[in-house]
Amino acid sequence: MRTPLVTVILPAKDAGPYIATTLETLTRQFDDASSLRVVMIDDGSRDETGDLMRRYAERFDDAMVLTNPRPQGLASARNQGLAHVAGDAVCFLDGDDWMQPGRLRVLVDRLHDLDCDFVRTDHVTVTGTRRVLRRAPHPWRETAVPPRTGILPENEPTMVDYPFAWAGLLHRRLIDRGLADFSPGLFTAEDRPWIWRLHLRAESFAVVDAPALLYRRGVSTSLTQVRDRRQLDFVRAMGEVIDVVSHDHEAARFAPKVTWTVLALSARHLVRSRRMTPALRAEMRTGIRSLLARLPGDDVEAVVARLDGPRRRVLAPLLRVRESTA
Numbered sequence: 589m590r591t592p593l594v595t596v597i598l599p600a601k602d603a604g605p606y607i608a609t610t611l612e613t614l615t616r617q618f619d620d621a622s623s624l625r626v627v628m629i630d631d632g633s634r635d636e637t638g639d640l641m642r643r644y645a646e647r648f649d650d651a652m653v654l655t656n657p658r659p660q661g662l663a664s665a666r667n668q669g670l671a672h673v674a675g676d677a678v679c680f681l682d683g684d685d686w687m688q689p690g691r692l693r694v695l696v697d698r699l700h701d702l703d704c705d706f707v708r709t710d711h712v713t714v715t716g717t718r719r720v721l722r723r724a725p726h727p728w729r730e731t732a733v734p735p736r737t738g739i740l741p742e743n744e745p746t747m748v749d750y751p752f753a754w755a756g757l758l759h760r761r762l763i764d765r766g767l768a769d770f771s772p773g774l775f776t777a778e779d780r781p782w783i784w785r786l787h788l789r790a791e792s793f794a795v796v797d798a799p800a801l802l803y804r805r806g807v808s809t810s811l812t813q814v815r816d817r818r819q820l821d822f823v824r825a826m827g828e829v830i831d832v833v834s835h836d837h838e839a840a841r842f843a844p845k846v847t848w849t850v851l852a853l854s855a856r857h858l859v860r861s862r863r864m865t866p867a868l869r870a871e872m873r874t875g876i877r878s879l880l881a882r883l884p885g886d887d888v889e890a891v892v893a894r895l896d897g898p899r900r901r902v903l904a905p906l907l908r909v910r911e912s913t914a
Contacts, residue, residue: 590622590877591674591675592622592623592624592625592650592674592675592676592694593618593623593624593675593676593696594623594624594625594675594676594677594678594679594695594696594757594825595624595625595626595627595669595672595673595674595677595678595679596614596624596625596626596627596677596678596679596681596692596694597627597629597669597670597678597680597681598610598611598614598624598626598627598628598629598669598675598680598681598682598683599628599629599631599662599665599666599667599668599669599681599682599683599829600628600629600630600631600633600637600641600682600683600684601630601631601632601633601637601659601683602633602634602635602637603633603637603641603682603683603684603758604633604635604636604637605637606683606684606804607614607637607641607683607684607754608644609686609743610681610682610683610684610685610686611626611628611641611644612644612686613642613686613687613688613689614626614648614681614687615647615648616689616690617689617690617691617692617693617695618692620647621648621649621902622650623693623696624648624649624650624692625648625650625651625672625673625674625675626644626645626648626650626652627650627651627652627654627669627672627673628641628644628645628651628652628653628654628658629653629654629655629657629665629666629668629669630653630655630656631652631659631660631661631662631665632657632658632659632660632861633793637683638653638655641653642883650674652672654668654669654670654672660773661772661773661774661775661778661818662682662770662774662775662776662778663770663771663772663773663775663778664770664772664773664774665776666680666753666769666770666778667711667769667770667772668690670763670768670769673760673763674761676699676701676759677696677757677758677759677760678702678757678758678760678763678768679692679695679696679757679758680753680754681754681755682754682803684804685754685801685802685803685804686801686802687799687800687801687802688800688801688802688806689800690799691798691799691800691801692757693708694796694798694799695709695756695757695796695798696757698730698757698794698796698798699757699759702730702732702792702794702796703732703763703792704730704732704791704794705735705758705759705761705786705790705791705792705793705795706735706756706757706758706759706762706786706790706793707756707757707793707794707795707796708724708726708750708755708756708793708794708795708796709724709748709755709756709795709796709798709801710722710723710797710800711752711754711755711800711801711802711803712800712801712802712803713802713803713805714802714803714804714805715805715806716806717823718741721800722803724747724750724755724795725745725746725747725749725750726738726742726746726747726795728794728795729794729795729796729797730794730795730796730797731794732792732793732794733748733792733793733794734786734791734792735786735787735791735792735793736787736788736838738787738793739787739788739842739845740841740842740845741845742844742845742847742848742891743848743891743894744817746845747783747787747793747795748783748784748787748845748849748904749849751779751780751782751783752779752781752803753770753778753779753782753783753802754803755801755913756893762786762790765789766784767786767789767790771780771824771825771828774819774821774824774825775818775821776818776819776821776822776825777821777822777824777825777826778825779833780825780826780828780829781825781828781829784829784832784833785832788832788833788836789909803875816864816868817868819860819861819864819868819872820868820872820875822853822857822875823872823875823876823878823879826849826850826853826879827878827882829846829849829850830850830879830882830883833846843883843884843887844866844887844890844891846883847883847884847888847891848881848891849888850880850883851880851883851888851891851892851895851899851903852895852899854876854879854880854903855895855898855899855902855903857872857876858872858873858876858903858906860901863872873906876906877906877909877910880907880910881910882905888907888910892907
């Protein structure tokens with residue numbers, strides 16, 4: 589059997605209403621079907637997701653379905669898929685998203701032509717019938733550059749604020765170097781430490797133009813919509829980001845960016861936590877306090893001074909606690 593050009597890793601849980609569309613678009617990526625391997629992970633679904641995966645697996649030249657009796661989380665499920673990669677390129681896809689025809693063929697060509705570790709792309713958000721192009725926040729296109737150039741400035745959106753694992757393609761050498769895997773067990777925010785490791789430790793990347801990845805918003809089963817304990821994984825994920833950056837030889841340079849990100853995301857999660865149970869809300873606040881305690885005081889003061897009023901007000905009670913215990 590011919591070695592495929594790219595492996596798609598597709599984990600899904602209870603994606604029955606959408607996953608047929610997702611898989612159908614994968615049949616339209618290459619003229620030669622042997623160019624593609626599809627690794628599907630049914631992560632504890634209680635609907636027809638697994639059956640649809642197995643049905644579509646028969647339509648691909650090279651496909652497999654892995655089944656988790658109980659949900660392991662998106663991070664662990666993606667890691668399962670990484671163990672079955674064939675070929676020089678790998679990408680991730682969620683069960684409720686889809687691709688325009690030929691996207692993967694273009695990305696494989698650009699990855700090889702630019703000879704870089706990974707490529708990133710824009711994507712299109714889909715909310716009902718409304719579609720909006722969201723551009724990757726990077727000033728250069730079709731040019732391979734060191735990934736560290738995509739981290740700063742701290743107070744503007746950059747590539748580490750665009751962590752979506754499905755918005756690009758990786759060369760398999762990143763797997764060999766231990767940079768493609770995710771922190772096991774994370775159900776949410778799993779892509780935050782992942783994207784920081786890529787931009788700190790990979791050697792080259794590029795933002796390229798390609799047929800679109802369409803990201804479906806407002807899906808009730810999406811973890812961006814839930815308000816349960818899984819949202820607390822944000823605290824662990826951002827703690828790992830602090831760890832990754834603190835051990836880097838340019839830690840001082842990037843610390844303000846980490847501080848800005850932690851404060852901005854903490855404000856968002858504090859607002860969202862208002863819809864959680866009191867116990868979970870208290871646990872979220874405790875976790876965020878632990879994150880704030882790890883940030884450099886001068887950086888916190890500088891970032892807070894530039895935050896907008898609503899975010900400052902949301903963070904103010906926890907910041908006062910931080911100051912009183914510093």
